[in-house]
Amino acid sequence: MNKAIVKLPLAIEEDVHNEFRMHTKLMLTELGKFQSKQDKDGSIRRTLQPISKTICAFLNTDGGRLFLGVNDDKIIKGITMSKNMLYHFFGSLRHMCEKFKPFSPISRIKVSILEVIPMDDKTKVKLKKVDMDKEDESDFPKLANHSVGGFFCDCFKEINQAATKQYLFIVQVAAPDPNAATVIYQNEEGLAYRRRLASNKCVYLDDLRRMMHERNRLFVDLHDEVRHEIDRFIKFH
Template identity: 95%
Template sequence: MNKAIIKLPLAIEEDVHNEFRMHAKLMLTELGKFQSKQDKDGSIRRTLQPISKTICAFLNTDGGRLFLGVNDDKMIKGITMSKNMIYHFFGSLRHMCEKFKPFSPISRIKVSILEVLPMDDKTKVKLRKVDMDKEEVSDFPKLANHSVGGFFCDCFKEINQAATKQYLFIIQVDAPDKDATTVIYQNEEGLAYRYNSFF
């Protein structure tokens, strides 16, 4: 099935196996300075958490799903992206995984992309599965190189020029193999996260 109609809000709760985000910033280096603020005591606090933190926690516990493009009220809004920005996301995901220790967890991570299609009935949204291998390449100039790991790349200039759509990303992180040796992952910051409760 390539299309599905979903009732809003989603019948999924945020818990230790599901989390919602309205951004696609994978690593700390992708966050701009405006995504932190200074508290009254002078300490700096992030207002946006990198996705690597959640992926690390899922890897070190029982796995889970991260929904990018769903707000805290469980409403599917999607994230505005051009196709080049989607390619950038996959490059950044691979780059992020290569920074994990003791080794890359990319084999335990799967990503589904769904286009969010508006409907007249505001209580529902139509989702269409996106297969990047079958997408038309004629409607966007594919960049030779993406600048991954930073907070800016040439593909982000396209937001007002290239065709953009709303997308829902579902990142599935598989649970550890129960028969394998226990591995504790650290994200690109060198920090290990685990889900006992929300952090």
């Protein structure tokens, strides 16, 4: 089925396996200065969190789905993008995965793109599947290069110049293979996350100890200081 009519709001809750976002900023380096603020104590707090945190958390837990273009009220708004911006997103996704440790998780990630079409009935929208492999590139001047990993690319200028549409991205992260050795992924910041309820929690030493007791598996390519703490715990406890 290439088209579907969906009621608003979505009959999906944010939980351990689902999260809603209204942006496509994958990495911390893609966030501009205006997307953080300084608190009274002088500390800097992000007002926008990079998507890599949630992808990392899904990878380290039981997988999940990211809905990009759905707000906190579960309403499908879509994200305004040109065709070049769609290509930029996929380039940024691959670039982000290449920065994950211990290796790229791109094989566990699948992205579906749906065009959001408003209907006369304000309680519904029509979703149309977009097949990037069948897109007619003659309709638009495709950029030769995209500047991925930063907060600006030439394709972003098209938001007010080229034809744009509203898109819903569904980023599906597959659950870990239960028969394979456990791998703790770290995102581009070098931090590991796990999914807890409807939020992402940084993995600390106590979490790793509990996971080691729960599952007799091998953890690979951790930071040296983390590995040292785990080895010390095993030796003296």
